[in-house]
Amino acid sequence: MDTLTDRPTAGAHLPVASHPRNPGIPLDLDWVASAAANTSAIERRAASLPGRRSVKKDWQAAWLLKAITLIDLTTLSGDDTPGRVRRLCAKARRPVAPALLDALGMPGITVGAVCVYHEMVETAVRALEGSGIPVAAVSTGFPAGLSPFRLRIAEIGESVAAGAAEIDIVISRRHALTGDWRALYDEVAEMRAACGPAHMKAILATGELGTLRNVARASLVCMMAGADFIKTSTGKEGVNATLPVSLVMIRAIRDYLDRTGHRVGYKPAGGISKAKDALLYLALMRDELGLPWCQPDLFRFGASSLLGDIERQIEHHVTGRYSAAFRHPMG
């Protein structure tokens, strides 16, 4: 339990973890098979969470600033261009108007990372040069993960070579859906190897796994195979990050920590667009895993529109007046 009450890590943007990476463990099928997830109970817990946790005033402002440092600012569109990506990177460097940050005594806040397709990695790396903000690349035939396996592995290598510090891989949903955990383990382990020094986030595409039990099992298998992060969604599934899914994955992370001592990060992605949601997720991480999981090396939001709502809430905090979207520079 000591690991849950560690001091927070200091830096706001951390491509480098302050703890040893998860080396993975041999596949433990008994453990995987024993994973349980009671859907109704998990939904009740998730439903009561907003009523149980509330942060107000200065505390809310501080929490929202923290949330900004945890955002993987993302663009994953077919019409992405270098210009669009450079604009996003500018926003990543300066996510909130400096006057507002100065008013809060918190200058220099940046987002956690910028997340793009492979083709945009070089552009993003150049645009973020000197900022310390890492570039994450979605990889392995994102979002479906159904291109030839050797190409998916090769894609990781190319993105790392292009400067991506983090690789968001997608798992083969079919392995989870058919219960072929060995195949999933082997696939993820090989991808992890291909990542080399880059941190690997394993996207489970939870909206396509059918049951929370499958989410629990897939989470365990990905961690056993060496994932640095487990991530809910590509953002392209019908259902993306939800609180029930998050509870299941967070509990899996905790069980993995308890049994192996290895820390794995969590990234909910897709569907988190309100400041209030971000506070809720932070409270969930704080209560379920502790402060280390409220830092960018162990927690990220995969989000594109969340930042805009947070900016408005921060301006409201500073001025006492409700804000408008157009007052904040777009990304």
Added chain:
Amino acid sequence: MTIRDIFDTLDYGPAPESADQAMAWLDRHGRRFGHWIEGRFTPADGAAFETRNPATGQVLAACRQGDHADVDAAVRAAARAQKAWGATAGHDRARVLYALGRLVQKHSRLFAVLETLDTGKPIRESRDIDVPLVARHFGYYAGIAELIEAEMPGTAPVGVCAAVIPWNFPLLMLAWKVAPALAAGCTVVLKPAEYTPLTALLFAEISREAGLPKGVLNIVTGDGATGAALVAHPGPAKVAFTGSTEVGRAIRAATAGTGKGLTLELGGKSPYIVFDDADLDSAVEGLVDAIWFNQGQVCCAGSRLLVQEGVADRFHAKVRRRMSVLRVGDPLDKCIDVGAIVDRVQRDRIAAMVGACTGDVWRSPAPLPAGGCFYPPTLITGLAPADPLMQEEIFGPVLVSCTFRTPDEAVQLANNTRYGLAATVWTENVNLALDIAPKLRAGVVWVNAANLFDAAAGFGGLRESGFGREGGWEGIVPWRRPAAAAARAARAVAPVPAPADPIVEGIDRTAKLHIGGRQVRPDGGHSRAVWSPRGHLLGHAGIGNRKDIRNAVEAAQAAQKGWARATAWNRAQVLYYLAENLSARAAEFAARLRGMTGRPGEGEVQAAIRTLFRAAAWADKWEGRVKPVPIRGVALAMPEPQGVIGIVTPDDQPLLGLIALAAPAVALGNAVVAVPSRAFPLAATDFYQVIDTSDVPGGVVNIVTGDAADLGAALAGHMDVEAVWAFGPPALCAMVEGQSVSNLKRTWVSDRAIDWAAHDLRETLARASEIKTVWVPYGE
């Protein structure tokens, strides 16, 4: 603390709900309240007590200490209002109840804040759980009021009712009493707990806006003495109590023999069973809802953790981790999990109980606020059933734990308690869950959940957790009575005295007791001659004693579980077989009845045969319900047999009286110990020969002849008898009710002349069974 500090620590900071409106309401009343009688507050001056905010010690207001005169005034007001309210059309009562529910919603925040101020419970709970359930309860019973005339023909309101409620859910318990009472057409005098009278007074004030006629709801504040005065007042026809088993027992004793209806919802030590295949993290979260809800001051709190040995260490570690992040503090803070204990007295009581315990005590390290009545969430492991804390209700945020090995052992441990309110089962195995749920002696079972409530689902206990159900259709029953005028008092029937010139013919014939399927001589070795009115010696009946009752109850307990497991159709067949064999000997039984009573017996024998058929018919048709509760899942209302029922049968229909009571009981899986008519015992003793030839398993029906008062007292006082029914003179009824306090068994007594040929078997079936509500949320 700067924003940069908070950025690093992610402290929660304060998130207080405003108390301004509630304080303004208290101020408008000068912080002094009278009683609410006849639609207005009585003068606030006079003997008073202070009610405090337990989180701060701050005095909130002074309320009147009600005395006999206050109680009397309130009961009189209720009595004056009763006739018109009872005669009000169900639809019009429904309108009032609907308005009451809506008013609670419209003033929901005021109610929630006031409740939190007065009780110390977190605002999340009063806001998200208590107050919405209150509104839901009035809404639900508005519907019952609307339907009552059509759905409950032949019934009428009980009349003036007395309600005494506890401090843990002041407004919700008010709703649980007042909503069904008003729906049924009863008027009410309610005494809230002295720690927490305020929301009841606010409710009363607001009830004016619902068009509730004056005097229909009256509230008298005060302490236990006020409650005792209300219970003892001759006016109310029924008493409804929620509170401690100790006080419930005193109320049972005080109302014995008064003819008042009584429902009791009392304490518990509810088991929380975690099997090794459960979703352990969800089971931990369930515990937060079970034992750290309302600081554990919940009668149905899952306070006794039973965890399968193989996962116990892991589970306890998870529980401790979760406990360490429970936030204890200002109940008005929206980010608090555990609030204040209601009063210093209670907090000290909890501390004393935990202090005296020998287990491994682990307290949450979460900081406690300075001042105020706070107690940390506590887990005590390494206990055995023999430890007092595994048996006694702590009524605080203290979880005790012990391990089990097998499902059977889990059930044994779970049922190893004097209480029987609620139980929780965690397993991912539907076979296991649905096997265990019926085996748990509890009125409510939650599968993979805890503390789910809804107005549509019955709630109430077994054993010393009380009797009666609140919620659902079953919850309206105690507030209604048969509309027909009460029957005349039963005439006393004395045994025919020994004649001056006895006529003794034939071979000597000795009736024995029938215990455990065998004919046995009475333990005391005494018998009594039974004479016909014409002076014939009809035979001898044994005079049973306490030991015979003891033996009969043992035999009945041994037989009952197997009998309840037999299929309903199997039980029906046995009853049909009894009818068949009785029919074959109908002439003999008719002659026996004529011999004893001097009256023709054919009609009674035929009625007995018909009753056996009816009981057989009902055996596989006494169905449960599926309640439309607001979860994805089902709440099953399952009728279950009481267990062993002691029956002191009426005198005047010596065969039919026995069969009309025993057959429905047996049909539903109970075992009975019957004390036959004292005057005319031989029809019953003849009947055991029919029993012996009809495949009735030994011990299912036991017959002990003898003195009704002696045997009735032994049955009513016996701790292993779940229910006792007695039909006879008022002194017998009073004695049975009085003795039943031993284990708070269900009683059914009457000194009226009931024609058992015309009696509705459904009443007997209802009394022979108890509704268990099994909540089964589902979803994968």
